[in-house]
Amino acid sequence: MSTSPSEAQPSEALRVNARYFDGRTARAHPVTLALAGDKLLLRGDGIARADDIGALHVSEPMGAAPRLIKYPDGAHCEVRDHAGMAAMLAASHHRDSWVVHMQNRWRWAVGAIVCTVLVLLAAYRWGLPVAANAIAHRLPAGALDEMSQATLSVLDRGLVRPTQLTSERQSGITQAFARLVPPQGTDVRYTILFRRGGAIGANALALPDGTLIITDQLIDLSENDEEALAVLAHELGHVHHRHGLRQLIQGSILAIVVSWYLGDVGGLAAGLPTLLLQARYSREHEYDADAYAVSMLRANGISPRRLAAMLTKLEGTRRSGQAESDANPPPSPHGTMIRDYLSSHPATQERIEHLNSDVR
Amino acid sequence: METRATDASAFEFTGRGSEYFRIWIVNLVLTIVTLGIYSAWAKVRRLQYFYRNTSLLGASFDYHANPIAILKGRLIGVGLLIGYQVASNTSPLIAVIAFAALLVVLPWLLQRSLVFKLVNSSYRGLRFRFMGSVGDAYRVFLLWPLLGYVTLGLLFPIAHQRIKAYQHGNSLFASSAFGFSAKVNDFYRIYLKLFGLMLVPLTVMGIVLGSLNFASFSAEGGRDPGELGRTMMQVFFALMVFYLVIFLLIAPWFSARMQNLVWNHTALGSHTFESHVRARDLLAIYLTNFVAIVLTLGLFKPFADIRLARYRLFHMGLRTQGDIEALLAAEQQSVGALGQETADVFDVDISF
Numbered sequence: 001m002s003t004s005p006s007e008a009q010p011s012e013a014l015r016v017n018a019r020y021f022d023g024r025t026a027r028a029h030p031v032t033l034a035l036a037g038d039k040l041l042l043r044g045d046g047i048a049r050a051d052d053i054g055a056l057h058v059s060e061p062m063g064a065a066p067r068l069i070k071y072p073d074g075a076h077c078e079v080r081d082h083a084g085m086a087a088m089l090a091a092s093h094h095r096d097s098w099v100v101h102m103q104n105r106w107r108w109a110v111g112a113i114v115c116t117v118l119v120l121l122a123a124y125r126w127g128l129p130v131a132a133n134a135i136a137h138r139l140p141a142g143a144l145d146e147m148s149q150a151t152l153s154v155l156d157r158g159l160v161r162p163t164q165l166t167s168e169r170q171s172g173i174t175q176a177f178a179r180l181v182p183p184q185g186t187d188v189r190y191t192i193l194f195r196r197g198g199a200i201g202a203n204a205l206a207l208p209d210g211t212l213i214i215t216d217q218l219i220d221l222s223e224n225d226e227e228a229l230a231v232l233a234h235e236l237g238h239v240h241h242r243h244g245l246r247q248l249i250q251g252s253i254l255a256i257v258v259s260w261y262l263g264d265v266g267g268l269a270a271g272l273p274t275l276l277l278q279a280r281y282s283r284e285h286e287y288d289a290d291a292y293a294v295s296m297l298r299a300n301g302i303s304p305r306r307l308a309a310m311l312t313k314l315e316g317t318r319r320s321g322q323a324e325s326d327a328n329p330p331p332s333p334h335g336t337m338i339r340d341y342l343s344s345h346p347a348t349q350e351r352i353e354h355l356n357s358d359v360r
Numbered sequence: 361m362e363t364r365a366t367d368a369s370a371f372e373f374t375g376r377g378s379e380y381f382r383i384w385i386v387n388l389v390l391t392i393v394t395l396g397i398y399s400a401w402a403k404v405r406r407l408q409y410f411y412r413n414t415s416l417l418g419a420s421f422d423y424h425a426n427p428i429a430i431l432k433g434r435l436i437g438v439g440l441l442i443g444y445q446v447a448s449n450t451s452p453l454i455a456v457i458a459f460a461a462l463l464v465v466l467p468w469l470l471q472r473s474l475v476f477k478l479v480n481s482s483y484r485g486l487r488f489r490f491m492g493s494v495g496d497a498y499r500v501f502l503l504w505p506l507l508g509y510v511t512l513g514l515l516f517p518i519a520h521q522r523i524k525a526y527q528h529g530n531s532l533f534a535s536s537a538f539g540f541s542a543k544v545n546d547f548y549r550i551y552l553k554l555f556g557l558m559l560v561p562l563t564v565m566g567i568v569l570g571s572l573n574f575a576s577f578s579a580e581g582g583r584d585p586g587e588l589g590r591t592m593m594q595v596f597f598a599l600m601v602f603y604l605v606i607f608l609l610i611a612p613w614f615s616a617r618m619q620n621l622v623w624n625h626t627a628l629g630s631h632t633f634e635s636h637v638r639a640r641d642l643l644a645i646y647l648t649n650f651v652a653i654v655l656t657l658g659l660f661k662p663f664a665d666i667r668l669a670r671y672r673l674f675h676m677g678l679r680t681q682g683d684i685e686a687l688l689a690a691e692q693q694s695v696g697a698l699g700q701e702t703a704d705v706f707d708v709d710i711s712f
Contacts, residue, residue, distance in 0.1 A: 019419065021485035026534065028419055028484065060405070062383075064374035065412035066420050076485055078420060099405075102386045109382040112389040113659070119392050142451065 014091055016084035020044055023074030033069070033077065035091055040069070042077070053092050060100045128250055136245040141209070144245070148207035152193075155205075155213070160195035163216055170194050173214075176225050177232050183295035188240045192232065194219075202317055206235040208244045221313050230297055230307035237292025243285040283347045290351055308355035315348050368634045368677030373670045375413035377663035383409055384662040400431035411481065414673060417680070424487075425480040463502065471497035478531055492530035500526040517547035528626050542625035550617045557613065561605045568598050608650060612642040623676060630681040637675045645671055 020029040020042060031044035040056060042049045051071060059068040066078040067085050079085045102108035163170070174192050182188060190210040197203050197215030205213040212235045214228065222228040238244065294304045387402035404427050411421040440462075447458035471494050478488040500522040508516035521544045528540035616639040623635035649664035 021419075023485045026484040026486055059408070059412070062409050062412055063376055063379040065409070066415075068412070068422060074485065076422075099386065099390065103383045106382070109385050112385040115389050116385065116392060119389075 014084075014088045016079060016081050016088050018042075018069070018077040018079045018081070020047060020077050021075060023071075023076065028078075031077065033079070033088065035088055040092075053094075058089065058094060060096065061104070124254075128253060129246070131253065132246040132249040133242070135249050136242040139245060144209040147245075147248075148209035148211050151207055152211060152213075155195070155200075159197075159199050160213070160215065161198050163194035163196050165194055165216055165219065169219070173219070173225060173228055173232075177229055180229065180233070180296060180300045182236075183292065183299050186240055188236055190236055190239060202314060204231045204235050206238040206244065208239070208242065210239050212236065212239070218310075218314075221317070222310060226302050227306045227310045230293060230302065230304070231310050233293035233296040234289045234307060236296070237289030238285065240292055241285065241288050243289065247285070286347060286351060287354075290355060294355070304355050308352045311348055311352045311355070315352070368679040369417050370677040371673040372415045373413055373673040374415070375410060375666045375669060377666045380409055380666050381659075381662040396434075397431065400427040400434060403427075403430060410669060414669075416483070416678060419484045422482045423480060424482060425476070429476075467497040467501035468494055470501050474527065483533065486534040489532040490530055491532060492526050496526055496530075517551040518544050520551075521547045524622050528622065533628055536629040539627040539629075540622075540625060541627070542621055546621055546625070550614070550621060553617075554610070554614055557610050558606070561602055561610075565598065565602045569595065608647055609643065612646045613639040616642045619672065628678070632679045634677045634679060635675060637672060641671060 014035050016033045018031050018033050020031040021027070022029075029044045029047055031042050031047060034041045034043075035053075036050070038053050039050045040053055042051075049071075055072055057070040059070070061067060061082075064082075066080045067082070069077040069079065102112070177192065188210060190212055193211060193213045195213055195215055197217050200215065202217035202221050203213075203215045204218055207213070212232055214232065214235075218231065219228055222231075290307065293307055297304050297306065383405060387398065387405055390398040391402050404423065404425050407423040407425070411423040414421050444458050444462055447454050471490075471492060474490045474492060478490040481488045500519070504515070504519035504522045508514075508519040521542060524542065525540045528538050531538040616637045619637050620635045623633045626633045645667055649660070649667060652660040653664055
């Protein structure tokens, strides 16, 4: 209010048409806006106001949407003359925020896409496994037992049948495995179950609670007990690293994020991408489990070649029509089937070579 | 797309995909680098883009929510969600209790979120308001849906009608009340047709699943076990196709019918709304949006949102009686953003 009215003469060049709403009625008043010093002058039929520019709030530019000039008393102007508004704002030294600056330029948008993709890839590659690992190691034993029982009962409902091994053969393997020293003081709770593999053929599985399932066909494939023990050691590695749980948790997190991102499009598209993304984890988990088995076998004077030999034989049976050779601990039986279907084939040969080269 | 409310004043939408895309992606990055904190500001900006690009009778809408209020609500919402997750992992009993507790607070949160959403929306400088009571919120968001589930969906159309009546019948613009006149019968008519449409894919699905021979896998000798993997893939793809049919063909039809039913029976004082959305148009939009989103790995999402909003608004109008500008402003009220934001986290769709 320090400037006298005579000083505040609006410049003709900066006259902008607008519609004024007083905040008390819905009526729109046609007005013109003009700058005069640090004041914004508003003139219309029976309306005149002059307000300090500093007290006004100007909305961000949003395409064809009107710019809104908001007064502290609740009144506002809708300005649809974007060129005139831009000129007036420039004259008033108004600065749009840096976010607006970025939003208006494709260069920044492209940079934002690149940045988003990089962050997402990093989160997927490093963040997700770490998070899943942390959660997997905090789950209570009760939850693990429940989950594993559910999976086992699905298996027993048709995928596997009671074992036909003699009880001497069973206890022979169980006791031999119990005599093995676990690597570097690790102590993993486990139970070995024998089943005749129906659909899953020669196979071994690890459930999160430490249940190791080994099929008669796999025992038949092994030339000696050491080969069967090598496979059990590998499965124990899965239990030790909680691979099954981690797989399950990673899958859940991915599904949540993808379906949240796709919003309306929903879980439909979420299924396939998450499935494909998941495929690479099982390969890393196989290597981890192999490494565990190698150190366990070494600690007990058994050659890691035994595991390589079993993998070779399993790969051979799979080529002749097997769905899978070495099973991961499955979140659910079909999960395993589909995952192996997509991924582990090329990896097995690498693993065999790796195991054989490990022997010095 | 030519059918348009001719003698009613139509809603105009001036939003453009290319503009909204830049706003969306820049705010997404800011949200990521601030570990989610910026999401409250991003949300306000996104809604402002849609509100301000929507106009009726030559004036635009506006959204006023304070990002800080939204952020607070979001933090509490995330806290509740984590608490619920932890609780549901400890023991089955505690999980059930936590779920029940969640059910009990949800109607209250939904009521708060409606209050928050409307009081932060304005048109011509006047705020909207929501006057629905908390007691009614429990009746429509908890009691009726529960009755719907207990009766295996038989009463669900009533629940849906009650929810819409609660939302639309308790809203005000300044001092004028909205009215809602759609009857339970109208909802049953649409749900009956929906059921009829669902019968086709359900039957096909049943036949497909029945034809895949699971029995052979549990038979003696585990012959040709490789086939199990193939069958699992077939089941998976059959489910995907089923979901696709429902989502892309039936959901647009239902959505179009609902929008028309609800808005053709909504009034603001003596002024009535009109909606003439066509199922086949919506279907085309859903299909093309879906394909484009998949092909662009999600980058088309903001364009898809704009296309959908433009179509829906283009086919809506207000049939006015007398001078709408004579409406007087009413006093305003403010409320915390908790309800709206907690509802967001729990992904409860509040389609007003």
